[in-house]
Amino acid sequence: MSRTLRSLVATTAAGLLAAVLAAAPPARADDLVTHHEFQANCSPTVHRPDDPIVFPGLPGASHMHTFLGNSSTNAGSTTDSLKAGQTNCRTPDDKSAYWFPSLYNGDQLVVPNFPQVIYYKSGILRYQEVRSFPAGIRFVVGSPTATQEQFRTAPGAVEGWECGDSAHNWDFPAWCPPGSQLNVRYQAPSCWNGRDLDSPDHKSHMAYPDRATLVCPATHPVPVPMLEFKMAFPVSGDMSRVRLSSGRGYTWHYDFMNAWDGPTLQALVSHCVNGGLQCDPRGYDQYKPHRGAALGPDYRLPR
Known part of the structure; x- marks a missing residue:
């Protein structure tokens, strides 16, 4: 083969490879990237019949809730009051409030007995495009009035x-x-719709990605972290008397009020979610140690 022909073949091959790579979809869970997430580990703080999103300023107006993380959360909580409060989350600059209907076995309250896991993940295919939560956003996930079919x-x-x-x-x-x-x-x-930090039903400013394409709808074009509550309750054996304060198991729901330190949350989103890592609360992926951590040994953003 002549030098000119070899050069032409090499150039053509390089062009084809570039075209293939340009057209290739983002890495999926079965090839280059297996996860795009980090954890918040927070423990229960208090149990109150309060809901500062649904019934703001009305203590006792709700069914019983179990609160995680910020110990100051009550019916009157605001973003500012949460940021002034204290948290037991492993990342101390996460002052957010997390809560869910309390679980009972008969009349006995069942309390999670170790730090619970709240995942911050990508809910869309192009995980590189996920943005940090805006300051002060809040929303409710699920419904205390859901039927079993609606939950399923x-x-x-x-x-x-x-x-x-x-x-x-x-x-x-x-x-x-x-x-x-x-x-x-x-x-x-x-x-997220990109405008509202809340809405009258505390849900409409948020939407799920399309299940088939994992792309945000045009009405809610801003991809933010997907929260996934994974709660564990120390109850076993006969479950016939187990219930939620809101009713049967299919009435499970939870609430979130964002009170993160903005730069800390952004560092975790950028390093772990956009970076395609499986991170602990420090932003460290033990399977890819060469990538480092988003936060320092004290779980704070290096200053």
């Missing part, structure tokens, strides 16, 4: 309720192996 078919349902080898339960399992934990997973919407 909700775009936020992941595993439903599970314990032992029993999974995909849309109400509480009848029995859990002694010593096991009752778990629930449920995903939040991850597309």
Whole structure:
């Protein structure tokens, strides 16, 4: 083969390769990137019949809720009051409020007995485009009035309720192996309308991505982190008396009020979500240690 022909073949091959790479979709979970997430680990603080999103300024107006993270959360909480409060989240600059309907076994309150996991993930295919939450955003995920069919078919349902080898339960399992934990997973919407920090129903300013394309709808074009609550309750054996303060298992729902330090949240989103990593609360992926961490050893942004 002549030098001219070899040069032409090489140039053509390089051009084809460039075209293929340009047309290739973003990395999926089965090739280059397996995760795009980080964790918030927060423990229960208090149990109150308050809901500062649905019933702001009205203590006792709601069913009982279990609050995580910020110890100051009550019916009168605002973004400013949360930022002035204290948190037990592993990342101390996460002053956000997280809460859900309290779980009971008969009349006995069942309290998670170790730090719970709240994932911040990409809900869209192009995880590189996820943006940080705007300051002060708040929303409700799920509904205390949902039917079992609504819970089963909700775009936020992941595993439903599970314990032992029993999974995909849309109400509480009848029995859990002694010593096991009752778990629930449920995903939040991850597309924001780009304007409102709240809405009259506390949901309409948020939307789920299209299930087929994992792209945000035109009405809610801004991709933000997808929250996934993974809560574990130390209850097992006969589950016939287990209930939520809002009713049956399919009335599971939760609330979020963002009170993160903005630069800290942005660092975690950029490093872990946009960077395609599986991070702990420090922003460190133990499977890819060469990528480093977003935060320092004290779980704070280096100053």
